[in-house]
Amino acid sequence: MPMDAAPEAAADDYVVLGKLTSPYGVKGWLKVYSYTDPMEGILDYPEWILVQRGTQHVYRVAGGRRHGKGLVAGLEGVETRERAEQLAGAEIRLAKQQLPRLEPGDYYxxxxxxxxxxxxxxxxxxxxxxxxxxxxxxxxxxxxxxxxxxxxxxxxxxxxxxxxxxxxxxxxxxxxxxxxxx
The missing domain is CATH 2.30.30.240 (PRC-barrel domain)
Incomplete structure (x- = not known):
């Protein structure tokens, strides 16, 4: 279950970190396509805003790791393959204000x-x-x-x-x- 619906805000208040691609295993884990560099950086954020079919919900990351050339992650409340299938394709967002501050001269x-x-x-x-x-x-x-x-x-x-x-x-x-x- 999601923690709660994410507050509505303008799309430019968020940055897209990646997406959930498909279920992994039978315990509700998902394969993750990360846009962060390094790719494991997406796992540093304890909560993800998942956006799918016009709705968005906040999920707490229960765990994650590198798997082969990609990543897999488990989300709190997502404990079956069927529930993971429902989230496949969701975009992973983060509120921009949650991004770490950069050194002067560095930019996102x-x-x-x-x-x-x-x-x-x-x-x-x-x-x-x-x-x-x-x-x-x-x-x-x-x-x-x-x-x-x-x-x-x-x-x-x-x-x-x-x-x-x-x-x-x-x-x-x-x-x-x-x-x-x-």
Missing amino acids: WHQLEGLRVVTREGVDLGFVDYLFETGANDVLVVRGDADSRDAEERLLPFLPDEVILEVDLEAGRLTVDWDPEF
Whole structure:
């Protein structure tokens, strides 16, 4: 059983940590696909907000561990495979205010998404649509829009002090050293 229905709030008050994919075993455990880095980081949060078919409920994590290349977790009140099947596909969320504070100069991806991207010369390249990992560094996907120089999509490496000159979360702007022709 869920602890309680999660309080209604705007979707941008939460960050998605992962999702429940399928039952694991017969005692109600579930396979977990984690978006955290490292993947086990999702298990550091004692309560998850599960969102499924427009409803959300808070569940306390009873246990979790690495299993093969993924994770499995048990939730309080979910003690049968049938109950776990009902939760398969649920999105795992956390209220943003529960995220650990970062060191100055470090950012969560959700903080960068939506920022306007402007060159040091003041040329508007668009907004950060999303990010992805390459192994060497994270990459910003910048989409042009009606307010930008053009409608191009650009891939910018997230390299502080090289490409990324300033991140101003309050102003909603990211200043970059980038040739708009590239």
